[in-house]
Amino acid sequence: MIIKTPNLILRPWEESDAECLYHFAKNPNIGPIAGWPPHENVEDSLNIIRTVFSKRETYAVVKDDVAIGCVGLLFHPDTNHWWGEGAVELGYWIGEEYWGNGYAFEASQALIRRAFDELDVDEIYASYRIENNQSKRVLEKLGFKYYSELVNENYLGEFFQEVAMKLEK
Template sequence: MNKEIATERLVLRPWQESDAESLYKYAQDPAIGPIAGWPPHTSVEDSLNIIRTVFAAPETYAVVLKETGEPVGSIGIMLGDGLHSAEMRANEAEIGYWIGKPYWGQGLIPEAVRCLLKRCFEDLGMTAVWCGYYDGNTKSRRVMEKCGFRFHHTEEGNTSPLGDVRTEHFMWMTKEEWLKISKEENLCK
């Protein structure tokens, strides 16, 4: 069971069926899903189905604004035995995320990513964490850079969940690198 994680401005918590309207509000935007490889949500029922299936996975969290209590994005840790895009070894994970367009550029996702890095390395015993982004998704790449990930490799000819062929870039961070960074910042409560 996912635990609830608090940051300065956010609560990361399991998705609830009652979040379907908020999820649809942000996930229907064509600027959000396609660049990350998934189709925009088409209805509140579509979003509810995603909550019941995709977002029911372990370590998948609603990104909730403390100020309003509204979920405005999603973040999750994918382990080697689940759905992920990086070629991972045992004790490695991948973090994926998105946030609604009105909240772009506010540093909310880097805040959430830093907390999940802490969860990966301290609670889950991971030795490295991956992040991937499709060519052109500069906002996602910027989040990774802000959080201390470094470029690992590029794969061309990957088929996205939308069925098109894309170039995907992978970044990663080892536990040793995270320990150096985490001494300077501790955003999780």
Template sequence: MEQIQTKRLILRSWTESDAEDLYRYASSDKVGPMAGWKPHGNIEESRDIIRMFIRDGNVWALQEKESGRVIGSIGLHDSSPKGDIVYDRELGYVLAEEKWGQGLMPEAVRAVIGYAFETMRINSLAVSHFPFNRQSQKVIEKSGFRYQKRIEKSWKRFDGETLDEEVYLMTADDYAEQKKKGFFCR
């Protein structure tokens, strides 16, 4: 994957040697379940997920410049049905709990939005969060997405809970408009 740099982060491809860093944050019960997935039970599970990231080629590792450690991930996933909302790619992200609240994910999200519209030339980018996930809602609002709707009972989570999804969209026109206003200048 193309490497992207922001002020504090390097967005780069995953390698199997990142398994320890991934396991460190993905084993927390505060991280995965907020994004819909089960906390990793052991490092082998983390290694399997990294192999999937490498195979699919659509998820970056977020390497913190200061520590050199991988502290999260951000991806541009293929579209899957979301009611009548049509879009090209879906943004997804997670960050290690000890790094929350420093604006790191909004920094990564802006860079990936720029990449999606300028380099990949997609027409629309979706993002969604569970209704209780205010942290993700904040990131989405700060990043300039437009709210579309709540899709009820659209997620059957690993723990058997059926959850609603709040869906947002950014079109290429929205992106161009916000860029004109200087929102995406880096």
């Protein structure tokens, strides 16, 4: 499945994206705020492409033939939390060099449309670390509403607070 938006292409991740993924995912401003460690080498990135990014409805966000980020819908049991039947979890990140261009919003909006129009999804949840105001703004612009506050655990075993938001069909 390939999804085209005015500025982006959402397409499945390819193994040939590993070097590009590593370029963005090694940045400590990207992964830790989303709860995952910065990638240490291209092999880490290739492994993520083969496992995490190979799940259904997970897409490379591509701008000018460069995979600049990721957007995906997580279905239970791959979600970070159990949201209920007919619900999915939205996740996204964009490489820091591309922040401030509305790409997280644009990619997420396209995937939300697909979820509601083609995938028989009733509710979409998303969460962000309480200090991640950029992600909060993206979700509010997409129409998500406050749902609850949660405590989650990161890859280092540290606990952090996050806000869960909900979007209904």
